[in-house]
Amino acid sequence: MYRINREKLLAVIREVDQAIYNHSQWYQNIIRSIVCRLPFDQRDMAEDAHHHCTFGQWYYHCSEKEMQENKTFQSIRGEHKQVHANAKLLLETSSRGEAISYIDYDNFANAVERLRLNLQTLKYELEETLYNRDPLTGVRNRISMLSDLRKQMDLIDRHVDTTVIAILDVDRFKQVNDTHGHPVGDLVLANIAAYILQHLRPYDNVYRYGGEEFLIMMPHTDVETAAAVIERIREGVAQMQTHMHNGETISVTISAGVTKLRDHHNIETAIEEADKALYEAKLGGRNKSVVSA
Structure with a gap:
């Protein structure tokens, strides 16, 4: 149950929207680099790349205690790290001029989809809390x-x-x-x-x-x-x-x-x-x- 006040909750929802957009852009750039054989960002080859992408910079610096305790927010950590590990494997293969196996690509695509699902779930939980919260006291209202x-x-x-x-x-x-x-x-x-x-x-x-x-x-x-x-x-x-x-x-x-x-x-x-x-x-x-x- 979220116990962040309404203003902070609105701000966090905006941050989640921006985070979803940022990671979508990152994904598109990865695919574009591989398909078009363009130079890729070397930071995506680092072992801790998930800490340095735009999404990671938001995620690992989110200080709201209620967010840190949220199960969906916690599950994003592992999915996000896996996405970057799979992306690194694809980029390494592509940089050697080798064909990417369908198994490696499917692993990457599935990890991306799981991350998207978790992000959308987090946004839904935040919005559901916002619309069913009493603005004065911060507790849930009679609607639900x-x-x-x-x-x-x-x-x-x-x-x-x-x-x-x-x-x-x-x-x-x-x-x-x-x-x-x-x-x-x-x-x-x-x-x-x-x-x-x-x-x-x-x-x-x-x-x-x-x-x-x-x-x-x-x-x-x-x-x-x-x-x-x-x-x-x-x-x-x-x-x-x-x-x-x-x-x-x-x-x-x-x-x-x-x-x-x-x-x-x-x-x-x-x-x-x-x-x-x-x-x-x-x-x-x-x-x-x-x-x-």
């Missing part, structure tokens, strides 16, 4: 929430996975807006979302469910473990301080309702159960979490 939950419910029905959802709500949030203004309220929500993201696993999903509500989906998790995670998040949020522009700080608390996705139930029922547990937490004095029975 129900779809994601239904996909997970399919696994539950087939007994392939166990999943827990939780709905978190900021206590007395209207008072924050009324007392300090909506910009401060927005800052509080953004800070809470950032804290939640920092304290979940990479494959957990967080959605902005309502104005001051967040829904968390935790796959591969039993309800006891999930409840403990939500409790730690609740305790951590209570200790947080949001610094306002006037130099003062504000603290808030959250309440939460937790429930397990059950087979042969629909998503709406599960969300309703989590909502009822959240309501119990509110009635019980707020700043607490309740697990649905």
Whole structure:
């Protein structure tokens, strides 16, 4: 799950587009040099050529932590290196005036295609994240929430996975807006979302469910473990301080309702159960979490 802000995400997508174009140009130049028997760039004969092409210079200097941890981004490393190794073999053969075997050419062409596929997949993942992200908090929005939950419910029905959802709500949030203004309220929500993201696993999903509500989906998790995670998040949020522009700080608390996705139930029922547990937490004095029975 990408946790880069929207502006950086847009910049990375533009970089990926440019990277795809640059490597396409490199590929065309390689083919042109071989077919037309033109002089080729000697840098393509180096053992570490993959570090020095235009694409490699971008790839190996991309410092975004979220990108470095992405599985597709990681898989590009090996494919890119293989493309250059295969290109080097073709250039060496061509420079000796020998015919290139169809096996060597096919290996090169297949490696190029695998690299292209990985790059297009990376771009798709970035764009999918961009269009399904809440611009204020950086978490996923409701556009994909129900779809994601239904996909997970399919696994539950087939007994392939166990999943827990939780709905978190900021206590007395209207008072924050009324007392300090909506910009401060927005800052509080953004800070809470950032804290939640920092304290979940990479494959957990967080959605902005309502104005001051967040829904968390935790796959591969039993309800006891999930409840403990939500409790730690609740305790951590209570200790947080949001610094306002006037130099003062504000603290808030959250309440939460937790429930397990059950087979042969629909998503709406599960969300309703989590909502009822959240309501119990509110009635019980707020700043607490309740697990649905």
